[in-house]
Every structure is written in C-alpha cells, then in structure tokens.
Amino acid sequence: MPGYGQIDRDYAIKLATTAPADDGPVWMINLMCYKERAEYTDGRETTLSGRQADEVYTPVGPLAAVGAEIVFVADVEDQLIGDEPKWDRIAVVRYSTRASFIAMQEREDFQTVHEHKEAGMDQTIVIGGQPLGFPVAEQQVAWADVPHPPSEEDGAYTMLHVIRFHDEAGATVTPDHMKSYQEVAGSVAVPNGVRIDGWFSVEGTIIGDGRSWHQVRFNTFPSRRAFMTVALDPDRTHAHTEHRDTAIADTYALGLRPSVNTLAASVGEIGPPLSQVLSEMRRDERY
Known part of the structure; x- marks a missing residue:
C-alpha cells in the first residue's frame, strides 16, 4: 500500500x-x-x-x-x-x-x-474519467476581444471542479439543480471567454482517501481577472447559492495555471451547441 x-x-x-x-x-x-x-x-x-x-x-x-x-x-x-x-x-x-x-x-x-x-x-x-458531454458555444468570443484578455502577468487560468453530487446517479446524469446553475453561469462565462477543455464522468478512483466522486470539469478562462468577473457576477452568485450548493455534496474548486494543456484535443468536441442547451432548458418547465 x-x-x-x-x-x-x-x-x-x-x-x-x-x-x-x-x-x-x-x-x-x-x-x-x-x-x-x-x-x-x-x-x-x-x-x-x-x-x-x-x-x-x-x-x-x-x-x-x-x-x-x-x-x-x-x-x-x-x-x-x-x-x-x-x-x-x-x-x-x-x-x-x-x-x-x-x-x-x-x-x-x-x-x-x-x-x-x-x-x-x-x-x-x-x-x-471518461469524457462527458458538455455545452459548446456556437460562436466563441476571441480572447483578444474579451474584457480581460490574457497578458504576460495574467495568462490562461483553468478552473478545476471535482464534484460529488447528492444524487448518486451524478456520474452520468447531471442533477437538475446543477443544470439550472450551468444555464446562468454559462450566460456570464461565455462573453468572458471561457473554454471547456473537458468534463469527465468518474468511473473510479484508483488512489484516494476513501471518498467517491462523480464528475471532474476543466474550464479555462483567458485570465484570472476574467474568471473573477464571472465569479463575482450577482446572477451567478445567486444561482450558486440556490442551485449549485443544493446539488453538490462535496467538491474541490481549484484555480490552476497550466504549463501543458492539450486536454481539449485529447477529448475532442462533445455535446450540442451551448445555445441549443440553454434553449432546451428554458423550454423545460422545470427551469
């Protein structure tokens, strides 16, 4: 051992x-x-x-x-x-x-x-992990055009989310409350240049501390300032409290500075356009 x-x-x-x-x-x-x-x-x-x-x-x-x-x-x-x-x-x-x-x-x-x-x-x-479908923006905003583009002092900043949901089916089926949170967070994050490098369904934890996990998500922003703009947005913070906190039983949220990042290329683009996902969620009376 x-x-x-x-x-x-x-x-x-x-x-x-x-x-x-x-x-x-x-x-x-x-x-x-x-x-x-x-x-x-x-x-x-x-x-x-x-x-x-x-x-x-x-x-x-x-x-x-x-x-x-x-x-x-x-x-x-x-x-x-x-x-x-x-x-x-x-x-x-x-x-x-x-x-x-x-x-x-x-x-x-x-x-x-x-x-x-x-x-x-x-x-x-x-x-x-196994790749999990994620929403893809139909038209991504170029990082040069976002409010807080990357610079020598503040470059690409990846948010890693390691998640265990209350719902034990959460490895393959994202809970409704989390979907509601994603709708709000996505509407704020996309204009600020977020790129989804990969979301993963957890099939097992080969080494750990005895805890189990459901999903792992890598979302990259053009800069830490860009991420903080999203993090401090009042609509997102309200959705975080109302929906994300309700869905999640345990989590790590880590801000990373990548030195190697070919994750997206290793996974490939998975999932429908973000606008389609948001439209379907709005039509669903649960949201």
Whole structure:
C-alpha cells in the first residue's frame, strides 16, 4: 500500500480485467499534495523537496512505451473550495486503454522511478474519467476581444471542479439543480471567454482517501481577472447559492495555471451547441 493514498481494489480489478473488446481510453486525473521535504524509505539523505522528487519520478519513458500521453499539467494557484489537503499540482494522463495503465505499473523502468513518487508525495487522488458531454458555444468570443484578455502577468487560468453530487446517479446524469446553475453561469462565462477543455464522468478512483466522486470539469478562462468577473457576477452568485450548493455534496474548486494543456484535443468536441442547451432548458418547465 503506498504511503500517499488508499488503493481502490475493486476499480483496480476493473482496470485489469476489462475485456479488450470493451476497453478504450481512460483519462487519469491526478491531484497532488507534496511533502515539504522528500523522504526516502531507505533513509538516504536528500536535499530534494517533495515537488522536486516527484519531478524526478515523472515516468515519461514508461508512459510513452504504453502509448500514454501527459495532456495537462498545472500548478494550483487558488484553492477556492475544499478543505485539506492543500493541493499543489494537477496532471492528467490519457491512456489508450485501461489495460495499458496496468501494464505501466508492471514495467521495471516504472517501478525503478516510483521510489521518487513515494518519497515526494504526501497525498494524492487519482481519478479515472471518461469524457462527458458538455455545452459548446456556437460562436466563441476571441480572447483578444474579451474584457480581460490574457497578458504576460495574467495568462490562461483553468478552473478545476471535482464534484460529488447528492444524487448518486451524478456520474452520468447531471442533477437538475446543477443544470439550472450551468444555464446562468454559462450566460456570464461565455462573453468572458471561457473554454471547456473537458468534463469527465468518474468511473473510479484508483488512489484516494476513501471518498467517491462523480464528475471532474476543466474550464479555462483567458485570465484570472476574467474568471473573477464571472465569479463575482450577482446572477451567478445567486444561482450558486440556490442551485449549485443544493446539488453538490462535496467538491474541490481549484484555480490552476497550466504549463501543458492539450486536454481539449485529447477529448475532442462533445455535446450540442451551448445555445441549443440553454434553449432546451428554458423550454423545460422545470427551469
């Protein structure tokens, strides 16, 4: 058992035993909290920080060997919602199959470098996700034309939402209250340049703290100022209290500064145009 989290053995079995005909890509979403100083199990002295030890670990070779790709890396700038631990970094790896994830764990070159992850990581959550349909704006606003475009001082800013709903069907069916919130939030976020990089349905948490999750969402804004404009909008804040808080049982909301972001390309565009989604929601008497 690793020192940085609990393995979900049921999900591990699913990853290892999915029939080839039913297998396919899986996105492993990593939330990472580092030790201040790396601690090796053999007691060796080191000047490495936990983050530096994890950077030594980064298994680029083993990942490439099994056909996997790192599609997102970001430092956590703001932990807006969610208690301990305080997360330091987020990464997403796309594996071509679930079997390839298991195959990597069994590789000798991966096991050799894994000691550095064990030394540097205090806590981690690793979530297996499948792409979930999301609303797509028919005409996106160019970032150069938004009120708060990216600059050298304030560039792309990604909001990560890790969500567990009260409704246990929430992994595949977004609850009505959350849909109502999305209608309001989307109407404010689109003019401010939001881009949805990917929404994911959680199929399992291979390493964590025993909690279960339903969805993971990555929404990128042209700048932190653009996000804050949306966050402070009075209509959005009212909808947050009335609908989002009602729908969600547990969540992290993290503001990230990505250094690698090919997440959207790895997922592809999924879902109907945003205007169609909003129109259908308005016609539905529940809204």
